[in-house]
Amino acid sequence: MTLTIELNQVTLKRDDQTVLSDLNLTLSERRIGLIGNNGSGKSSLVRLFNGLLQPSQGHLQVRGHNPAEGPEAMADQVGFIFQNPDHQLIFPTVIEELMFGLRNQGLSKSDARERAEHCLREHHRLDWADRPVHSLSEGQKQWVCIMAVLVMNPAVLILDEPFSALDLPTRQFLTDWLLGLPQQLIMISHDLDVLAAFDRVLWLEQGQVRGDGSPETVIADYRAACNRAFSL
Amino acid sequence: MMTLYVHRQSWLHRQPAGLKLLVLMVTSVALYALASLWTAGAVLIAVILAYRSLGPAGWSYLWVVKPLLPMFILIFVVQSWSQSVSAAILMLLRMLTLIWLANLVTLTTRMDAMMDAVMPLLSPLRRVGVAPHRIAFTVALFVRFVPVLMAVLNSLLEAWKSRGGGRAVWRLAIPMLINAIRMSDHVVQALAARGGVRSPETPVSMVQHQ
Numbered sequence: 001m002t003l004t005i006e007l008n009q010v011t012l013k014r015d016d017q018t019v020l021s022d023l024n025l026t027l028s029e030r031r032i033g034l035i036g037n038n039g040s041g042k043s044s045l046v047r048l049f050n051g052l053l054q055p056s057q058g059h060l061q062v063r064g065h066n067p068a069e070g071p072e073a074m075a076d077q078v079g080f081i082f083q084n085p086d087h088q089l090i091f092p093t094v095i096e097e098l099m100f101g102l103r104n105q106g107l108s109k110s111d112a113r114e115r116a117e118h119c120l121r122e123h124h125r126l127d128w129a130d131r132p133v134h135s136l137s138e139g140q141k142q143w144v145c146i147m148a149v150l151v152m153n154p155a156v157l158i159l160d161e162p163f164s165a166l167d168l169p170t171r172q173f174l175t176d177w178l179l180g181l182p183q184q185l186i187m188i189s190h191d192l193d194v195l196a197a198f199d200r201v202l203w204l205e206q207g208q209v210r211g212d213g214s215p216e217t218v219i220a221d222y223r224a225a226c227n228r229a230f231s232l
Numbered sequence: 233m234m235t236l237y238v239h240r241q242s243w244l245h246r247q248p249a250g251l252k253l254l255v256l257m258v259t260s261v262a263l264y265a266l267a268s269l270w271t272a273g274a275v276l277i278a279v280i281l282a283y284r285s286l287g288p289a290g291w292s293y294l295w296v297v298k299p300l301l302p303m304f305i306l307i308f309v310v311q312s313w314s315q316s317v318s319a320a321i322l323m324l325l326r327m328l329t330l331i332w333l334a335n336l337v338t339l340t341t342r343m344d345a346m347m348d349a350v351m352p353l354l355s356p357l358r359r360v361g362v363a364p365h366r367i368a369f370t371v372a373l374f375v376r377f378v379p380v381l382m383a384v385l386n387s388l389l390e391a392w393k394s395r396g397g398g399r400a401v402w403r404l405a406i407p408m409l410i411n412a413i414r415m416s417d418h419v420v421q422a423l424a425a426r427g428g429v430r431s432p433e434t435p436v437s438m439v440q441h442q
Contacts, residue, residue: 052421052425071421072427075425075426075428076427079425080422080426082421082422082425086380086415087415087421088419089376090373090376090419090422090423091343091372092342092372092375093343096342096343096372101426104426104427148426149426152426152427
């Protein structure tokens with residue numbers, strides 16, 4: 001079993017439009033950032049990794065698994081954090097939210113509760129257990145979303161613009177926390193500063209890789225291209 | 233909007249959900265057999281005192297009946313006219329007791345505990361092909377999304393007002409609906425990404441692959 005994500009001539013079409021074309025990538029770094037303009041294919045690419053989308057052509061492997069098994073089967077391998085916490089918090093209270101994925105993994109109710117409480121205790125947030133999720137701030141909600149995924153112990157954590165609604169201190173706090181996690185991290189972000197500490201950054205444009213390398217060089221190239229495009 | 237759950241712990245939180253639902257059921261039936269105004273009044277006072285026991289802010293939850301007040305007045309007037317004033321008072325006492333008691337159960341019972349208590353009652357549905365855990369899941373989802381949809385409506389209203397929208401607020405119904413449908417799309421993805429809705433016995437998913 002390989003501990004990487006591999007894409008082999010992957011093409012994705014949606015409604016006859018080519019969203020991703022002929023991608024060949026090996027993603028083995030611990031922390032990978034994904035940048036690019038809106039509509040460049042970032043969100044579609046990461047949705048291939050857990051089977052929310054299936055490639056039209058080509059093959060991909062995620063840690064030795066084929067995402068064609070579907071998102072439910074991939075949930076044990078890949079944790080996915082969406083942009084808006086309100087779209088992914090499914091249960092009324094924090095503890096139920098954390099227990100949901102564990103129950104799906106086949107744990108009994110009491111085991112799931114124990115693991116969920118353990119996770120909250122580890123993060124010094126055991127007092128949140130019975131809180132209604134709607135009473136939390138946006139940052140706290142996003143944190144609960146990430147904990148609810150982490151408690152399932154996935155190998156890969158994918159974040160699709162997780163901080164776009166958060167203020168600067170919360171962003172900073174969550175980024176530092178995420179960087180300390182043992183999971184492989186793949187993060188889409190428009191906040192380029194957040195990605196400075198990452199190992200590798202991919203820049204997508206029109207469904208193809210336009211830049212790939214260290215954060216300094218790729219982000220600098222991207223900024224330069226953005227400035228050129230708007231200096232008419 | 234009524235608050236559906238108080239997260240502060242009280243002695244009522246610690247009672248088993250099944251017991252609370254049973255007390256609610258027995259009280260509902262017994263109230264109808266009750267003809268004495270004094271006894272009905274005493275039961276109502278007991279319920280009000282139970283709210284007080286939730287803590288200093290306990291009484292504020294009694295305001296849940298506020299939107300129902302006009303209806304109460306109407307029923308009271310019609311009853312007094314068609315029957316008698318004492319019959320009308322008795323009716324009012326019963327209704328208040330039941331609403332407040334039911335609300336008290338919701339306020340102090342966590343969703344999963346409630347569903348565990350109700351699930352055995354739903355199990356006959358299995359015969360017509362409806363899995364009880366899906367119903368439990370739907371109820372939890374509903375409770376969760378009431379405040380979310382209220383927030384969506386609020387932001388639509390703000391956008392409407394801030395651009396000088398008039399009184400024809402009903403026209404927000406369509407954008408509200410579109411928002412709700414789009415949101416449900418996101419929720420489906422989030423659900424699938426965490427393993428879908430699986431039953432403890434049969435790990436079959438509800439979410440279709442795209």
